[in-house]
Amino acid sequence: MTRYVLALDQGTTSSRAILFDLQGQPAGMAQEEYPQHFPQPGWVEHDPLDIWSSQLRVARQVLKDAHVDASQVAAIGIANQRETTVLWDRATGVPVAPAIVWQDRRTAEACDALRAAGKAPRIQANTGLELDAYFSATKLAWLLEHVPGARARAEKGELCFGTVDSWLAFKLTGRHVTDVSNASRTMLFNIHLLRWDGELLDLFGIPDTVLPEVVASSEEVGLTHAHLFGHPIPLTGIAGDQQAATFGQACHRQGMVKNTYGTGCFMLMHAGAQPVASTNRLLSTVGWKINGRTDYLLEGSVFMGGATVQWLRDGLGIIQQSADVEALALSVPDNGGVYMVPAFAGLGAPHWDPYARGTLVGMTRGTTKGHIARAAVEAIAYQSAELLDAMRRDAACPVTEMRADGGAARNDTLMQFQADLLGVPVVRPRVTETTALGAAYLAGLAVGFWRSREEIAAQWQAERRFEPRMADDERAERMARWARAVERSTGWAAHA
């Protein structure tokens, strides 16, 4: 009797494995951090073998700790850090280079050149993405260019390209696949036709022999090799981690929104059965494909979310641990006029300014570390409010609440301020491991462990609801001040 679904949540800094039962409750969890490599300024790499071995170890560990035999596991689902680019030898399964991580900026100039050549509008129309080094296309082109012999070998069909889902699926089952949601983050995939885009493959110089087969987010990909867990388990669910979290938050209807407050913040809104062409610099992306039906999402991300609080801890040393920020922020009655724009790595959506830099404005002799902590917490909410504003303008559909998850969503002060700024309730669910839960749901649906989206949507439960309390004119005034602070941070590095 199968009693669990196993979710593999392969994140940027750690690999996690979580077992879920029929009620969608976690029955065990194992997690392992793995090394980050920064070989040059702006470069971020992972060893694909670290990704695989840490993921395999935690999967085995969670089964062992929970005393669950692999034969009791109905299915495996993968949720993964997206865009990160892996290239490996098809015959041996050995990577030919380090993985280029989504945060890596080495191809920024290649993107500038494509922009100057007028390619951005076409790329956006076909892929729904902003022309940026964030996505896989220029990373793969870089590998084909710089790894000795790679292009010739790729053209002969000897190499496989994939995002992290693809890499894990290959190691687990031997098949070279990716799901539609991950494919939509490569900048090589046409989100309208749901297939690799010949025009973009030509533009980036990518031979189609390296590409994975595109599968749905919820379908049987294959069985795991028997030796991995002692018993084969069907791999039946794959989605990019932010799409998986949106699914795990049960955002199944147009206008439903979730925001994940992790290192960065990733806000996604269900956009319906057709992609929405953003006019507000958001990304239009595939959510998931299930039983032939594709749902689309609008996405906005900010680079510094919870990481702003880490900076207070590690950079300024004014708190010992992240959770201390709440007490320090509440040690003052308000922000005292201080605004922080944490553009340490430029600004993401909706500004997309790689030259913006961190700014602290409005300080007086009365400013204390309490005000700075308050401004840091508020900055997370201001940045997220800008994303929701852009979404409301793009989607032209009412937003009635926002569902929150991620480490910084534990901060009640942040959640309350966020609700105040948005003017809609912010709701925190009971199960906060929404990324893994979404992957489990996608996998479980494919094998009949859960029968329908309605059944899984009914499992979603609120832990706490934060109602907006701020008057409209105060909200408008604060957002206007924030906009002035952002103005001061933009373009800074370009004028150095």
Ligand SMILES: Nc1ncnc2c1ncn2[C@@H]1O[C@H](COP(=O)(O)OP(=O)(O)O)[C@@H](O)[C@H]1O
């Ligand atoms: N109480 C808190 N208030 C604000 N930020 C917090 C709090 N607790 C944790 N964080 C932040 O949340 C982030 C970790 O969240 P997590 O969801 O684990 O992130 P990720 O998956 O991106 O590694 C860290 O950046 C940390 O600073």
Ligand SMILES: O=P(O)(O)OC[C@H](O)CO
């Ligand atoms: O690994 P995470 O959770 O920070 O997510 C990374 C995103 O998928 C990048 O697009």
